Amino acid sequence: MSGWLIITLVLVLNFMAAGHALMYKRDPRTAWAWIVTCLLIPTIGPVLYFLLGINRIRTRAKKLKGEPMLVRKRIRPESDGQGSLYSPPDMAEIPGYLQMDHLSRTISNRPLTSGNSIRVLYNGDQAYPRMLEDIDKAKKCVYLSTFIFDTGNTGRRFISSLAKARKRGVDVRVLLDGIGEFYSWPRAGGYLKQEKVPFARFLPPRMVPLSPFINLRNHRKMLVIDDDTVFTGGMNIGDRHLVDEDKSTGTQDVQFRLAGPVALQMKQVFLEDWAFCTGEPYPGQMDQAKDLSSGDAFCRTITVGPDQDLDKLRMLLTGMISRAVERVSIMTPYFLPSQELIGAMQVAALRGVEINVVLPARNNLPYVHWATRNMLWEILQYGVRVYYQPPPFSHSKLFLVDDVYALIGSANMDPRSLRLNFEMVVEIYSRDLVRTLTEHFQEKISRSKRVRLVDVDSRSIPVRLRDSLCWLFSPYL
Structure with missing residues (x-):
């Protein structure tokens, strides 16, 4: 009798899990x-679905942040949320600007901020000294969010600066990802606790009760200094981002220092995440200061994640590729675009838009590289240009459209960033910045190997099978 009871319970569990997938999964293939x-x-399948297939983040976010946080007030196309215009004549003259801005404003429900300055910092060699300098000068607050916080020499320098800032009376907070923290040992949380630096962990794994959120990570990277300065990009904290190009060691990346009104948008994002992790009350919408203008770039922060922000990045990238007139430039370490993005690139290339995709020739995750090779033919056959950048490994994440639009931040162009991770990107309208980054692209392309369709088609049968198998699991890579 007990045997039949167990069999019955297993069958019920299997069918309940399958029924849940049938009703709540929006992609029929998934x-x-x-x-x-x-x-x-039996049993294992439903357990895997319970751990990896169910999105519980939206429900938990509603409880911790409150519904008004998640359903933001929709901003009218001509308003900055406070009743004033924010589409200056010089921006309105840019071809396609109004359509591009309307798309991202609708997706993000955040206004485009004017008067920002941007400095490009290459690799940790340039970025870390400037970040530490600004931490040492902070007077009001220092908020740091990172996926990986190594505890080598670089990490300990950051911890020391954060501790000194706290002792000066600065409001210091550090947000660590619960899984990303394990990339380094000893963990950064132990050092921060020892230095009495306030920190929180985003969905840390646990065995009892078993954590159902292990596949949903906070991949955002930001450093907020007071109300007027922020750093963002794809760079984590660690010695790995110190690059020796002669020896092809280290991890290349691009970091950005932004000063101006956009800093308050990123500060708001950090405080939302902090409230989510700690349960502390969220302070609410911050008033825009009137004296933060420091440049001529127009910026907007866009959050991406498996909560209310699901699919925002896919829609944004697809829309911007569709609006491109002359060129689209993509640099990413992990390239496994959705079918919608592949279709947008194919159509844009057929329209005569020049599309360049720069990928690392040697990836730190070989199985992602293999999976990517299995799908490259889909864009190569329509004229999209793909290049393999030589070592050291490039972790840079850049997206440029024509001569005016740049998208920077923590997101890759893969299923994890598009659907599973909590990401943050910043869109920028600035001819000067796009010109600088285009030169960076061209320099990398000049040293890269172009991938031809014949290169992909000439793979041996065993290599094709390996690449195809990795591609099969691409939604979880």
């Missing part, structure tokens, strides 16, 4: 995959 897994792998 729904089919989970249904088959749940029905054909």
Whole structure:
């Protein structure tokens, strides 16, 4: 009798999990995959679905942040949220600007801020000294969020500066990802606790009760200094970003120092995440200071994640590629675009838009590189240009459209960033910045190897099988 009872319970569990996937998965391919897994792998299939397939973040966010936080007041196309215009004549003259701005404003529900200055910092060799300098000068607050916080020489320098800032009376807070913290040992949280630096962990893993959020990570990188200065990009904290190009060691990346009104938008993002992790009350919408203008760049912060921000990045990238007139430049370490993005690139290339995709020739995650090679033919056959950048490994994440638009931040062009991770990107309208980054692209392309369709087609059968198998699991890489 007990045996039949166990069999009955297992069957009920299998069918309940399969039914949940049937009702709540929006992609039919994903729904089919989970249904088959749940029905054909008794017990293990439903457990995997419970751990990896169910999005509980939206419900938890509503409880901790409150519904008004998640459903922001929709901003009218001509308003900055306070009733004033923010589409200056010089920006309105840019071809396609109004359509581009309307798309991202609708997606983000955040206004475009004017009067920002931007400095490009290459690798940790340039970025870390400037970040530490600004931490040492901070008077009001220092908020740091990072996915990986190594505890080598660089990490300990940051911890020392954060501790000194706290002792000066500065409001210091550090947000660590619960999984990313394990990339270094000893963990950064132990050092921060020892120095009495306030910190929180984003969805840390636990065994009892078993954490169902292990696949949903906070990948955002930002350093907020007071109300007027922020750093963002793809760079974590660690010695790995100190690059020796002669020896092809280290990890290349691009970091950005932004000064101006956009800093308050990023500060708001950090405080939302802090409230989510700690349960502390969120202070609410911050008033825009009137004296933060320091440049001529127009910027907007856009959050991406499996909560209310699901699919924002995919829609934004697809829309911007569709609006491109002359060129689209993409640099990313992990390139596994969705079918919608592939379609947008194919159509843009057929329209005569020059599309350049720069990828690392040697990836720190070989299986991602193999999976990417399995899908490159889909864009190569339509004229998209793909280049393999030589070592050291490039972790840079850049997206440029024509001569005016740049998207920077923590997001890669892969399923993890598009659907699973909490990411933050900043869109920038600035001819000067795009010109600088275009020169950076061209310099990298000049030293890269172009990938031809014949290169992909000439892979051996064993290599094709390996690449195809990795691609099959690409939604979870």
